[in-house]
Amino acid sequence: MNSAPRHEAPAGTPASNPASNPTRTALRGGSLRCRQRGVTLFGLLFWALLIGFGAYLVIRILPTINEWVTIQRAVEKIAAGQPATVPEARRLFDQQKDLEYSIGSISGKDLTVTKENDKVVISYAYDNQIPVYGPVFILIKYSGSSR
16 A cells, blocks of 8 residues: 555635546546547548649640730730731731741731721630530630730
8 A cells, every 4th residue: 555645735726626627537537528620531632632632723825924014015016006007917917926936826817907996906816715624625815905
């Protein structure tokens, strides 16, 4: 038998009530549970797949946005030069398309060339289908005009 003196806390203090100490209660097999926090493995996989799929879509869409910006810049550059005829504007766009490697969706024949207030306005519109997986595609409709 252990003859060492036991030091007990005075009555009414939290240490005297074993139910108030979750660690002591859990060690004794009590029913009080500590709430665990964190991400489960399934939660981690879910968020990894969701973020990965979003990144995949962004990687697939960014080149088409770059192409649209390049087309817009080319159209504004050509319109600023005030081409005399519609065929000349289309020819200038085709020349610009040959210089820019990222333009592949439209050509000079897809441009609409008009004149508003003695100023040449070049506009365009095209669709771009981006394959995602199998029969699933994202359709983006791009359009723009010179200012």
